[in-house]
Amino acid sequence: MAHTPQIKIPATYMRGGTSKGVFFRLDDLPEAARVPGPARDKLLLRVIGSPDPYGKQIDGMGGATSSTSKTVIVSKSTRDNHDVDYLFGQVSIDKPFVDWSGNCGNLSSAVGSFAITAGLVDPERLPRDGMATVRIWQANINKTIIAHVPVTNGEVQETGDFELDGVTFPAAEVQLEFMDPAAEEEGGGGSMFPTGNLVDELEVPGLGTLKATMINAGIPTIFLNAEDVGYTGTELQDAINGDPRALAMFETIRAHGAVRMGLIKDTGEAAARQHTPKVAFVARPAAYTSSSGKQVAAADVDLLVRALSMGKLHHAMMGTAAVAIGTAAAVPGTLVNIAAGGGKPDAVRFGHPSGTLRVGAEAVQLEGEWSVTKAVMSRSARVLMEGWVRVPGDSF
CATH class of the missing domain: 3.10.310.10 (Diaminopimelate Epimerase; Chain A, domain 1)
Incomplete structure (x- = not known):
């Protein structure tokens, strides 16, 4: 043959x-x-x-x-x-x-x-x-x-x-x-905050109205308060990836957020665009045990962040989402900034399922519009x- x-x-x-x-x-x-x-x-x-x-x-x-x-x-x-x-x-x-x-x-x-x-x-x-x-x-x-x-x-x-x-x-x-x-071509015609708001009221069928910070920086990302979706921000992968209802909830939020950001025209297009936007939830510092067994104390971090990628909770943090975190944290009034304690920090250390990560960003406001000149982080x-x-x- x-x-x-x-x-x-x-x-x-x-x-x-x-x-x-x-x-x-x-x-x-x-x-x-x-x-x-x-x-x-x-x-x-x-x-x-x-x-x-x-x-x-x-x-x-x-x-x-x-x-x-x-x-x-x-x-x-x-x-x-x-x-x-x-x-x-x-x-x-x-x-x-x-x-x-x-x-x-x-x-x-x-x-x-x-x-x-x-x-x-x-x-x-x-x-x-x-x-x-x-x-x-x-x-x-x-x-x-x-x-x-x-x-x-x-x-x-x-x-x-x-x-x-x-x-x-x-x-x-x-x-x-x-x-x-910050994105130039997608959502909002180049605005770092495509809806024009630092915090939006995002209506999601079956869930009601959620507070959300939607940002185009590093990668389009939808930030939520952990407590608004029933979490603490200390969760590891199994707590979400083993729960089909939770995964479906986050995908529904992602789809409606993508429409609101102008990335897709209707929620039916979300399935063919899994990589963006990301969905993440934030919380104020709290102690937890990382996936490796390492103890993370509340004093070790400025805030907690958990993010989903391709429909599952990420085992650590996507680098582009870290850029979004650093940028949003530097802008007073975003959900990320509020979780980090407010002010205008030039860098934050956040807790993720595998431990902690520090990311810095330089954000400026000109004529009412926020922009970021650069974000910096170290990897290997x-x-x-x-x-x-x-x-x-x-x-x-």
Whole structure:
């Protein structure tokens, strides 16, 4: 019986922050997949092992969670003052689509390292020892990210003593600057608060009216008060991911919030846009035990945040949502700011299911409109495997 053999494509499997993904150089992809479209999506779905009705992604590189069902395409940038263009694809686990509507802040921390190692950054710009500055154009959202990557003996330094809650082992610290992270094209015609309000009354069928801060910064995010949806802000994954009614409630909130933000026209479109917006709930500081057994004291944090990604409570915090948290916390009057104790902080440390994370943001108000110049946080990244990924030749 005739069969189509597998093909192999150069690829690198990397951890960035609390996520993992398969990284490609654009020029290494098969020609049909070098441009956006069905061929590219089908290829990446097959690489990751989706759609998988079993929800395990056994026949692919995915790890059956939103944090590990990710792909990245990097190329030399044609834009002034940028080194590389970075495109992120969030691969659905059980459905046949790739969501290109937003960035992954965690994997952003691995893009600079990958770009240097892959030869996509001008060698003249790289120190033999010191900190390399990689200027990244985030093509999903048309924003600039600056990655500060440590270099030792002319090579990317991956090992170190920087600890990141949600990641088991220490590694080298990579500082990220998300420049002007508020969205320009989606929801509200470029306003950081697309409804024009710091807090909205969001009507959700079956739930009533909820207070919500809806912000476009890092990634479109809907923030709720934990107590308004029956939680304390100290929950771990099982408390929500094991409750189908809770997941359905949050998806309903997400869909109606997406309409209110102008991201979709009606709630029926939400199912095809799983990556954005995110839904998160906040609470004032309280003590809890993290998923690793680490004790987090109320004094260790400024506020508590729990966020959902791709329909499930995240095991830590999405990097882009951390940008949204830092930005919203810096604006007096948002639900995030109120949970953090008010004022106008330039940085906050928040508690998430795996521990804590600090994020800073510079927010300013001009003529009544809030904007943020940049958000800053530290992550780490590491190559896990490199070589080729194989897929059946007729899969795209």
